[in-house]
Amino acid sequence: MAETVIIASEILWRDIRGEAQRAAAADPIFGKAVAGAILAHDDFTSALADLIGRRLGGTAAERERFTTFSRDAFRGQPNLVEAAGRDLRAIVLRDPAVAGLLPPLLHFKGYVALQAWRVSHWLWRHDQHDAALLLQNEASNVLQVSIHPAASLGSSVYLDHATGIVIGANVVVGDEATILQNVSIGRHGGLPMRSPRIGRGVFIGSGATILGDIDVGDFAKIGAGTVVTADVPAGCTAIGNPARLTNCPEPASAA
Incomplete structure (x- = not known):
């Protein structure tokens, strides 16, 4: 190796x-x-x-x-x-x-x-x-x-434009993720104070906010300006504030 x-x-x-x-x-x-x-x-x-x-x-x-x-x-x-x-x-x-x-x-x-x-x-x-x-x-x-040292990021990650990106402590970002400018990923108020887990190959559009003890599944897409506070299943696209799901490979509940 x-x-x-x-x-x-x-x-x-x-x-x-x-x-x-x-x-x-x-x-x-x-x-x-x-x-x-x-x-x-x-x-x-x-x-x-x-x-x-x-x-x-x-x-x-x-x-x-x-x-x-x-x-x-x-x-x-x-x-x-x-x-x-x-x-x-x-x-x-x-x-x-x-x-x-x-x-x-x-x-x-x-x-x-x-x-x-x-x-x-x-x-x-x-x-x-x-x-x-x-x-x-x-x-x-x-x-x-600003990426907290206690966060965890995979490889083949692309921070595109890379202005105003904030990734908080204990956030997990998988391999091959793409993150555009002005994205915030971190904890949400209340307990438990858990951070998001971003899967492999996820695309996060500019100005998106992802908060709380949630999972964003592999190859999901988060649209520009979207606010995500609930799970996004693999392969789905989340858009809007609050986020709603579209283009899912199979039926999924609303984000």
Whole structure:
């Protein structure tokens, strides 16, 4: 398994470096930025840790701190790097406006915010709660994406546009989910204070709100501006406020 992860990371890094070399040759001015961000590094792990540090750190000391946090997490749990690679390839597969790996890696703040969360989650699970919350706070301030370190997200996740996204503690988001801007997912008032569980391949439209101890089934769709406070069965589409179900693969009760 570890060997497979290493091979996948090496293939991804080869593809990224190839794009970076072509971009640098085509535009010498942009090439300087590419050289520092990509070509100066030996592997994807090093480049990604440096990218998180650059994007979150306002000072040299802060950049070094966040880079070190990231390196420690990636070394401590190598499959975080594999998940980061899957997240990157997911953007290319799902966004028709993206033609390669380099643009989302360098310029998509949702991608950086997601990888910063992966680091903060690792810190949280290793009882470094202050460091984890510091990383969350900086990602929220700089990137306008706030994902609590105690949340749980799968791989191949795409935060599209990634402004105003809030994902609370203990929320679960499955593999291959797509989340657009201004989405809030978290606990609802009252007891028990449980958080939503989002299944695999779920699409959540802009401005949607998902609250409470509920399940959103695999491959469900949540429409823009929808407010969901009850279960959404797999494959259904939820629209409106309050949410109602449509396009279900089989009869389902109203959300």
